[in-house]
Amino acid sequence: MSPDQTGAKAPLHGPELSTKPGDRVDVCVIGAGVSGLRAAQRLTERGLAVHVLEARDRVGGRTMGGLLCGEAVDLGGQWVGPGQTRVLALCDELGLDTYPQYAEGRRLMEIDGRVRGYTGTVPRMSLLGLADAGLAMRSLNRAARSIDPAAPWDAPDAAIWDRITMDQWMRRHLHTRGARSLMKIIARAIYTCEPHEISMLCVLGSIAGAGSIEIQAEVHGEGAQHSRIRGGAFQIAARLADRLAPGALTLNAPVHAVEQSETGVLVRHAGGALTADRLIVALPPALAAGIHFQPALPPARLQLQARMPMGSVIKALVAYERPFWRDRGWSGEAIGEQGPFGPVADATPPGSPHGFLVGFFVGEHGRAFAGLPETARRDAAVRSLCRYFGDEAAMPIGYVDKNWIADPWSQGGYAGFTAPGTLTACGRALRVPRGRIHWAGAETATRWIGYIDGAVAAGERAAEEVAELLPPVPRE
Ligand SMILES: Cc1cc2nc3c(=O)[nH]c(=O)nc-3n(C[C@H](O)[C@H](O)[C@H](O)COP(=O)(O)OP(=O)(O)OC[C@H]3O[C@@H](n4cnc5c(N)ncnc54)[C@H](O)[C@@H]3O)c2cc1C
Structure with a gap:
């Protein structure tokens, strides 16, 4: 790796810090959520020396x-x-059942102070409202089909969709009060923000990553809420952590600084420091913004971290x-x-x-x-x-x-989202490694973005990236 590729000029070890030889690993992972732990487990299986640094006193991150x-x-x-094939395969691997x-039975929707029962995805409302909501969902799915969820910024109409919020889109495409209410409820439930806060391109990228808005909203059929994990989804992280090498996870170790050089990465945390050949940052971009990187991250990455709230x-x-x-x-x-x-x-x-x-x-x-x-x-x-x-x-x-x-170590949830202008301006920086630094976390997924499945897939992808760059470990 040339100094140009790492962009690093500063010496690896600061004068005030001495790392013991044992503190050097092949890969350091920041964040013991599902994504970071999946990456760490995969790399451990390849025989690499991995260490995970976690800010909290527990593993699991946004699963708990x-x-x-x-x-x-x-x-x-x-x-x-x-x-969600990645998380289901992982559950199988970890012996977890769904x-x-x-x-069963009728769903309830409160509208204008009245509670009504209904079946199906769309509640009972006037015929006009039903048609309105149905057309809007079709139109969302059609638009999402023109988007590659791995690169929504490259979509033919990306600039148009990234200029408006979901609320603006709803005002243009929905003509009845009932349908507007329904879409607002769906938007809040899926994206955990108000429709006026989120870019339409972010919404369409999320729909594209799941398959359709119905799949995102539904329990039945292919729905994202179809199943639960017996005993709790929080067990995924605990079981992944069990598969790491003894002593390969440090809790209560918030990372505050990362220094990169030609020879490695120095990761400073509350309990000391660690050097590694490669670093995987398995955090939402908003949380990565809390770490001081030396040399500084590229401007697009810095902007992304500053402009992708939870x-x-x-x-x-x-x-x-x-x-x-x-x-x-x-x-x-x-x-x-x-x-x-x-x-x-x-x-x-x-x-x-x-x-x-x-x-x-x-x-x-x-x-x-x-x-x-x-x-x-x-x-x-x-x-x-x-x-x-x-x-x-x-x-x-x-x-x-x-x-x-x-919670300071999540700052919200379910996931990071973007307001207009962000994805087209700096979305490309989501996954591009910076020298020895690689990015994981559910926000970097190319399918099921912001979901547990996305976290798993992103961890696996980051592990692959790193494994390809490190020399193979000789087998005994
Ligand atoms: C209430 C809620 C409900 C959800 N429901 C669902 C659902 O039903 N289905 C679904 O698929 N998804 C759901 N999600 C989303 C899903 O939980 C997340 O997408 C997924 O768990 C993210 O995993 P991750 O590893 O990418 O990130 P995280 O879980 O956020 O992991 C990041 C880790 O990094 C740690 N960290 C942060 N900063 C530092 C630092 N400076 N130094 C060291 N460590 C640091 C954090 O403590 C955390 O452990 C939900 C999320 C929430 C909050």
Whole structure:
């Protein structure tokens, strides 16, 4: 590697820092989320010396376990769909089983203060509203088909779509109130932001990466919410971490600086420093922005990191004595524009005597509740559930939530998104290695961008990139 390729001029070791010989590894990975751990596990299997540095006191990142009425629950990513081949293959590999999301019965939608039951993806509304929503979804899918999700900025109409927000698109393409409400709800549920915050090109890239907007929104068929992982999706990270070499993971080690030279990369973290031949940064771009890179990253990458915020989400689970909604013929799914709690779905663990509902405070509702105490969120969630499901929802026996917006090591979720102008200006910098530095994380995926599946695929891709550049490890 020439100095020009690394762009490095500074010496590797700063004068105040001495690294022991044992602190040198082939590959350092920053971030013990699913993406970083998948990359680390793959490289470990190839016989390389790998070390993972994680800021938190746990692995899993945006997947995380919690407890509700003594049962394990997912407080972060949880659903997987039939088209998500990477995460499903990984579950197989790790001995994790999936089961279908409970979705029998009617769904509920609150519109104009009235709750109505419906089946199918589109709720009952006026014929005009139905036609309007149906046409809009068709038009979104058609536009997404012209996009390569690996490079949305290269689409023929990329400049046009990256100039407008989803809200502007909705104003142009939707003519009825019902259809506008529905699309707003779908946008919040999928992208965890308000339609006026997200670039239409970002939306279409996300749809292209999943296959269709229906697949993103659905539980049934090919839907992204089709299945759950028995025991919890948070186990993926724990099991990957178990496959690393002993001592190859350091928790409570936030990385604050990276110095790159002709001979390696020095990674400075809260507990010391580590040198490596290659570095994989498995963080959302917004979190990578918190690390000081020397020499500086290219301008497009710096801009991308500064211009790709995280969505706004708080996830909560509410427990009841029984899943009373099932007796009424309801699936437990509920949506509504008013919020603040929703979308909602059944989250009862298989075999549990109790009934659990899971829901989200998203977009502006997430931000409104992020600074409030948990009791305020609990009361608000229960009030929303009472509007959807009636008075039986008023007597929960348990509540747990995870405020992702307030967590400094995620700064929101589900994923990073872009406002107009960002993808066309600096999206190309998402995956381009900078000398010895490679990028992973769900945001760099080329399919299922921002999903667990994308995190897995991105980790695998980054591991491949690095493995090709390092000398092969001789087999015994
Ligand atoms: C509430 C919620 C619900 C979701 N639901 C779903 C779902 O149902 N299905 C689905 O497919 N996806 C879902 N997602 C998205 C999915 O969880 C993520 O896309 C995926 O887990 C991201 O993995 P990752 O490894 O790319 O990033 P992360 O999980 O964010 O991992 C990055 C890691 O880096 C660490 N870190 C950050 N900064 C530093 C630093 N400076 N030094 C060291 N370490 C650092 C973090 O602590 C973290 O552990 C959801 C996300 C959230 C938040």
